[in-house]
Amino acid sequence: MIERIACAAAALTLALLALPASASAQGEPVFRAVTVETLEKFLKDQKIDFKKQQGNGGVILYDFKRGGLNTRLLLLPGGKQLAIGAIFPPTSLEKINQWNTGGRFAGLSLAKGPKGPLTVLEYRLDLAGGVTEGTLKQYIARFDEELKVFQKFSGGPGPGTETPKVVAGKDGILPTVTNEVLEKILKDLKLMYRKQVAPNGLTLFEYEKNNHKLHIYNFGGRDLMIDANFPSITPVDANAYNLKRKFIRVVNYRGKQGDYTSLESNLDCTAGVTEGMIRHFITSYDQDMIHFRNYVQKLLNK
Amino acid sequence: MTRRIAPAVVALLLTGALWSAPASSGQEGTGQKDTPSTVYKDVSAEKLEKILQSLGIEFKKDKGKRAGVVYYDFRKGDRPVRLHNYNGKDLWLDTIYDDKLTLALVNGWNVRAKFSRAVQLKNGEKTTVSLESQIDCTGGVTDAILRQFVRRFDSEIREFEKYISK
Numbered sequence: 001m002i003e004r005i006a007c008a009a010a011a012l013t014l015a016l017l018a019l020p021a022s023a024s025a026q027g028e029p030v031f032r033a034v035t036v037e038t039l040e041k042f043l044k045d046q047k048i049d050f051k052k053q054q055g056n057g058g059v060i061l062y063d064f065k066r067g068g069l070n071t072r073l074l075l076l077p078g079g080k081q082l083a084i085g086a087i088f089p090p091t092s093l094e095k096i097n098q099w100n101t102g103g104r105f106a107g108l109s110l111a112k113g114p115k116g117p118l119t120v121l122e123y124r125l126d127l128a129g130g131v132t133e134g135t136l137k138q139y140i141a142r143f144d145e146e147l148k149v150f151q152k153f154s155g156g157p158g159p160g161t162e163t164p165k166v167v168a169g170k171d172g173i174l175p176t177v178t179n180e181v182l183e184k185i186l187k188d189l190k191l192m193y194r195k196q197v198a199p200n201g202l203t204l205f206e207y208e209k210n211n212h213k214l215h216i217y218n219f220g221g222r223d224l225m226i227d228a229n230f231p232s233i234t235p236v237d238a239n240a241y242n243l244k245r246k247f248i249r250v251v252n253y254r255g256k257q258g259d260y261t262s263l264e265s266n267l268d269c270t271a272g273v274t275e276g277m278i279r280h281f282i283t284s285y286d287q288d289m290i291h292f293r294n295y296v297q298k299l300l301n302k
Numbered sequence: 303m304t305r306r307i308a309p310a311v312v313a314l315l316l317t318g319a320l321w322s323a324p325a326s327s328g329q330e331g332t333g334q335k336d337t338p339s340t341v342y343k344d345v346s347a348e349k350l351e352k353i354l355q356s357l358g359i360e361f362k363k364d365k366g367k368r369a370g371v372v373y374y375d376f377r378k379g380d381r382p383v384r385l386h387n388y389n390g391k392d393l394w395l396d397t398i399y400d401d402k403l404t405l406a407l408v409n410g411w412n413v414r415a416k417f418s419r420a421v422q423l424k425n426g427e428k429t430t431v432s433l434e435s436q437i438d439c440t441g442g443v444t445d446a447i448l449r450q451f452v453r454r455f456d457s458e459i460r461e462f463e464k465y466i467s468k
Contacts (some may be wrong), residue, residue, distance in 0.1 A: 011329075043410070055314045056314065059314055061314065072314075074314055074315065077459070079467065083314075083315070085315040111313075111315075120315055122315060126464070171321060172339075173339045173444065178433055180466050185312075187313055192441055223416060223417075225416065235405035235406065235408075236405065238409065239404075239405055239408060239421060239422050242412075242419055242421045243421050243423070245438075246436045246438070247392075247436050247438050249412050249419040250412075250417070251412040251413050253360065253413065254407050266416045268416075268417055268447075268450060268451070270450055271444070271446040271447045271449065271450035272339065272446055272447065273447075274341055274442055276341075276441060276442055277341075277441045277442050277443075280440065280441025280442070281438075281441060284438065284440075284441070294380060
């Protein structure tokens with residue numbers, strides 16, 4: 001991918017950089033490395049207001065904002081490689097894999113941050129194959145685009161959406177529910193589950209409790225749904241149950257193998273949740289399920 | 303297309319003070335005060351009223367007939383909404399529609415809804431529909447979760463109105 005960009009760069013225009021240059025086919029200087037001075041001049045010309053830091057191993061770090069997000073540009077030793085990145089709340093590995101196999105320019109990874117796992121969106125540029133000023137402009141512009149696409153992809157904070165504050169600690173606020181967290185909770189609750197991951201990021205966990213099959217759906221870490229299916233009841237009986245009970249929803253469905261009734265409950269996780277809240281969500285549903293099963297049984301016995 | 307990212311570069315992308323609070327960056331410019339994420343299992347009237355005020359909601363408070371139940375009536379646009387606080391243990395939001403909706407339409411909403419449900423109410427000859435949402439606070443909630451609960455209901459109302467107008 002980097003090679004593809006480097007080749008395309010050879011055809012771009014205008015030079016800025018002050019390291020050994022050659023001419024492209026169109027006569028524009030092509031550079032194979034960049035100095036600190038020229039990179040900073042480039043950033044200033046682009047009206048990018050940065051803060052500079054010296055990183056480990058001779059790497060120079062430039063921190064600035066892109067699209068309102070903290071962004072960091074790394075100049076690697078020798079000036080032959082750049083890396084630009086932004087970090088986000090943790091995302092499930094399935095979702096990361098989905099992004100990385102989706103033909104995007106920037107790569108995604110799950111990393112260990114100072115206060116817990118974080119998702120890193122990173123995009124590199126290898127200058128050794130030859131680049132121009134236009135390549136660098138395009139590199140930054142492309143990253144801006146990747147940021148936008150990623151926020152949309154992750155269902156990231158939109159206007160008016162509460163952004164969770166990450167709190168370190170045993171039962172701190174999780175900004176998103178990864179499948180790993182959910183699996184840990186299910187294991188702690190001694191629930192034997194079967195997991196299925198759909199390409200759209202939806203994960204289904206199926207398990208048995210109180211002799212009944214239950215399902216938990218993880219919608220990309222943003223919300224959870226738990227349900228159980230029952231023989232179909234009438235719309236009047238379904239409505240009567242919804243009228244009496246809290247935290248659940250009785251819904252009638254037409255299935256391929258016949259009609260059925262589902263008892264559903266949802267947990268909105270977009271403002272953050274704790275493991276304790278998820279455990280409570282799962283365990284309190286057990287009582288709702290038993291209550292509804294008895295209700296259905298009585299109807300069937302009539 | 304899956305790429306391996308050198309751990310050293312990722313580590314450098316993560317280090318430094320500027321990077322220590324990425325999750326709260328989304329709050330910049332929203333005018334939202336960064337409330338400490340304290341988890342509580344009991345929502346006091348004072349706490350709930352502060353949250354409503356922080357959302358710019360003007361409400362009328364009313365004590366219910368049952369002890370420990372408090373109602374907050376407010377409007378979302380033209381729509382009257384009631385928030386019920388049941389002893390701080392659970393909260394309930396609802397709004398009533400006079401539209402004559404069949405049980406099939408009510409169920410149709412429940413098929414598509416995630417964070418609300420529609421229920422048909424019969425009071426003598428009058429049939430109405432309640433759009434409602436509840437949150438169980440006994441497993442723990444935060445200010446952010448409660449704000450999200452109230453905000454989320456706004457979008458449920460909008461979507462429900464689109465649904466019934468079709």
